[in-house]
Amino acid sequence: MTITVTPRHPALGAEVRGIDMHRSLDAETVKAVRDAWTRHLVLVFPDQQISDQEHVAFTRHFGEPEIFHQTSLSLRSDRVREIFLVSNVDEAGRLMRPSEPSQKQLSSSRQWHTDSSYRPIPSVGSLLHGIEISRTGGITQFINMYMVYDDLPESLRRHVEGRRARHDFGMLHRITGAPPPSAEEQTAMPPVWHPLVRRHPVSGRKSLYISSIYNDAIEGLNEDAAGRLIEELTAFSAQPKYMYRHVWEPHDVLMWDNRCTVHAVTPHDPDERRVMHRTTIVGNEPVIAA
Numbered sequence: 630m631t632i633t634v635t636p637r638h639p640a641l642g643a644e645v646r647g648i649d650m651h652r653s654l655d656a657e658t659v660k661a662v663r664d665a666w667t668r669h670l671v672l673v674f675p676d677q678q679i680s681d682q683e684h685v686a687f688t689r690h691f692g693e694p695e696i697f698h699q700t701s702l703s704l705r706s707d708r709v710r711e712i713f714l715v716s717n718v719d720e721a722g723r724l725m726r727p728s729e730p731s732q733k734q735l736s737s738s739r740q741w742h743t744d745s746s747y748r749p750i751p752s753v754g755s756l757l758h759g760i761e762i763s764r765t766g767g768i769t770q771f772i773n774m775y776m777v778y779d780d781l782p783e784s785l786r787r788h789v790e791g792r793r794a795r796h797d798f799g800m801l802h803r804i805t806g807a808p809p810p811s812a813e814e815q816t817a818m819p820p821v822w823h824p825l826v827r828r829h830p831v832s833g834r835k836s837l838y839i840s841s842i843y844n845d846a847i848e849g850l851n852e853d854a855a856g857r858l859i860e861e862l863t864a865f866s867a868q869p870k871y872m873y874r875h876v877w878e879p880h881d882v883l884m885w886d887n888r889c890t891v892h893a894v895t896p897h898d899p900d901e902r903r904v905m906h907r908t909t910i911v912g913n914e915p916v917i918a919a
């Protein structure tokens with residue numbers, strides 16, 4: 630297969646044509662996609678009307694799909710366990726209300742974060758398939774955290790160099806009012822510390838590594854100061870010059886790098902159905918401090 634790659638924004642994001650996710654990729658095409666991914670950080674594959682099984686099979690070209698550890702909120706598909714449901718419609722087709730526990734927890738995705746950063750070895754990337762898309766919002770926004778790091782003003786830079794931040798899955802319930810993780814889930818995912826500045830194992834570049842929905846502490850700072858720093862870093866990051874905003878079309882598949890980007894979704898009318906299925910690629914090495 631020959632692919633064509635067209636940038637969507639100067640900072641990050643590119644459209645990839647020439648891929649058919651119904652079919653397995655040859656080694657050369659996998660390499661071409663990997664190279665485009667390293668360069669553009671977020672890839673958009675339009676018109677991929679795939680099943681969940683095909684979604685998982687495509688993901689496996691790039692790594693092992695994660696099995697979400699939390700089962701209490703039905704965010705993991707019962708049908709294909711590698712699928713994480715980013716939806717306001719349950720698997721029986723029922724529209725869920727924003728007050729339901731799973732929807733409360735998902736509302737955290739409106740704040741800037743990177744997927745699975747609360748794991749000791751965080752995820753490499755995620756692939757999101759838009760099955761029923763929103764027309765009233767639901768825009769997924771991405772930030773190039775290499776550029777953010779390169780441009781950090783000295784007043785912020787001196788607080789992040791050589792420091793680590795804590796990432797805790799348990800933060801989700803504290804910020805959204807969703808039920809707390811069970812004792813078992815908490816034991817499975819204890820808080821972890823990662824460097825605030827990381828080096829990408831493939832590109833070799835440095836990026837700022839924050840995940841505001843999980844970060845609850847920073848080395849050497851009290852709770853208030855840590856919260857303020859994460860807020861300031863997040864606000865500095867969220868500038869249009871670093872950001873690609875993806876307006877969905879049905880059966881777009883997006884593939885992004887969780888090691889050098891953060892993302893957040895815009896709100897949408899809760900009466901509108903939005904069905905998105907995600908796979909998450911398991912990390913292959915601890916975060917490298919830079």
Ligand SMILES: [Fe+2]
Pocket residue numbers: 738742743744892
């Ligand atoms: Fe996410």
